[in-house]
Amino acid sequence: MGSVLVTGGAGYIGSHTSKLLLKKGYDVVIYDSLELGHKEVLKYLPGAKFVQGDIGDGQLVADTVKKYDVDSMIHFAAYASVPESVGDPVKYYQNNIVKTLTLLDAINSQGVKHVLFSSSAATFGETQYVPIDEKHPQKPTNPYGQTKLDAEYILHWYDVAFGIKSVALRYFCAAGADPEGELGEDHTPETHMIPLTLFAALGRRPDIKIFGTDYPTHDGTGVRDYIHVTDLGHAHILGLEALKNGAETTAYNLGNGKGYSVREVIETGRKVTGKTIVATESPRRPGDPAELVASSAKIEKELGWKPQFGDIETIMRTAYEWFEKHPKGYASEE
Ligand SMILES: NC(=O)c1ccc[n+]([C@@H]2O[C@H](COP(=O)([O-])OP(=O)(O)OC[C@H]3O[C@@H](n4cnc5c(N)ncnc54)[C@H](O)[C@@H]3O)[C@@H](O)[C@H]2O)c1
Incomplete structure (x- = not known):
């Protein structure tokens, strides 16, 4: 099936998606600093490889891609608090943009051509109409949403320049827990x-x-709009399969x-x-x-x-x- 680098795979959505990837037969390489993630999730992800590292460490990313023969990436790792981003935009630009650039350069240097990206409803800003489709204007009203939108543009230009094809999934409110009861949501502080x-x-x-x-x-x-985290996970697998079957770079909104x-x-x-x-x-x-x-x-x-x-x-x-x-x-x- 291929080997997938899952950045932020020890976090909430990343761990649930990793479980589904393993069930589908993918080789899963979780790459997480554990700053906000939980090593306990690994117990429920048998067979997954784990690398503790920062996405800003380009050498470690490149070495990991080479070591595990990675051919695609799902990029969950980010900071994701709207109020925190308003108070500290630099922190958000550093992690969600600067380090994402380092990460993309590292995977590009190793020839990875398929990327799934965690984008957000926060890229839309003020709601102009509902339901919000992909044509809705994207005018973020906070630094967090702006970093997610900027990353969507960066991925577009990585396609133009390097042929990296990507799918951005703009989640609305992720919620719920693994129906098998093994994985759940553990954010500190919790804001959802x-x-x-x-x-x-x-x-x-x-x-x-x-x-x-x-x-x-x-x-x-x-x-x-609340979307179950397992349904979100399935969307990533469909996105990955579409890219492997030759899909072009695109974005999808994801809610119920x-x-x-x-x-x-x-x-x-x-x-x-x-x-x-x-x-x-x-x-x-x-x-x-x-x-x-x-x-x-x-x-x-x-x-x-x-x-x-x-x-x-x-x-x-x-x-x-x-x-x-x-x-x-x-x-x-x-
Ligand atoms: N939870 C939601 O409702 C929601 C909605 C829209 C978008 N998103 C996006 O989905 C993604 C995952 O969200 P989540 O709720 O699972 O968050 P989370 O905090 O549970 O998981 C993020 C993971 O990324 C890791 N991480 C962060 N920065 C890193 C770095 N520099 N290097 C390595 N690892 C790093 C953290 O340790 C954590 O395990 C994020 O990109 C977020 O912006 C989430």
């Missing part, structure tokens, strides 16, 4: 809506904040195409957990759009992608099962 809601159910937080109740949505709270409001997520959390979840209404946060919902029609049509775990209850149940068994995240396994 679904984990925070479930932490409130588990008593790990006193409440869940509703930021803004006066949005022009059906119940006044913000609407987001259905939005859920903050109140609906909290209500689903109560239903799935059977527990009390205290919701506290707070003012809007600057920069939060009212509604972010993807059109995934392009990837459905061109690559035959279909979400298997699309409903919000399944997404929240799989996440909850993992959080219940891992009160301290992966550290619970030590």
Whole structure:
């Protein structure tokens, strides 16, 4: 099947995708600094090779590609917090752009021609219409989104100059956990809506904040598109197969195409957990759009992608099962 370098493979989406790649018969080489990832995931990725290193270390990347005969790369490694990027744009440009350039030069020096890239809904900025398709203007409103958009352009020019073909997948809100219960979401600090809601159910937080109740949505709270992390993983495999079959460089939006409001997520959390979840209404946060919902029609049509775990209850149940068994995240396994 080939040998895939998975940067950031010890992180949330990278580990879930690696599990699927292994099941499909790919050789998987996880390349991660472990700054934000977890070595415990390796236990659930039998057969995966692991290299602890920084994507900014071009020599180590090139040596790794050579050693494991890598022929494609999925590039997850990045910093991904919007508020942090607003306060410290340099950190984001360094990791997500400067080090990504070093990484791309290193794989290019070894003849790797296929790249899957983790892009983001944050590249779109203010929502002009929903569902957001690939033609929606991309005008990021924060440095994180800008670095993801810049990386999309960089990949375009690497195709023009070096013939590296790439697929950028613009995820909306990744959520849920491995349906087999082995892998889950462990971010510090956690900033995502679904984990925070479930932490409130588990008593790990006193409440869940509703930021803004006066949005022009059906119940006044913000609407987001949640996509199960395993469905995301499948999209990467389809993208990889398409590149191997000669596809051109392109980008796809990836979501369920259905939005859920903050109140609906909290209500689903109560239903799935059977527990009390205290919701506290707070003012809007600057920069939060009212509604972010993807059109995934392009990837459905061109690559035959279909979400298997699309409903919000399944997404929240799989996440909850993992959080219940891992009160301290992966550290619970030590
Ligand atoms: N989680 C989401 O909802 C979401 C949405 C849109 C896009 N994305 C993108 O998906 C990718 C993965 O997100 P995630 O939620 O799995 O994040 P994560 O933090 O769980 O995983 C990122 C991994 O990359 C590693 N890493 C970071 N910088 C590195 C470097 N310089 N060298 C080597 N390793 C490095 C970290 O140690 C971590 O294991 C990111 O690129 C993110 O921007 C995530």
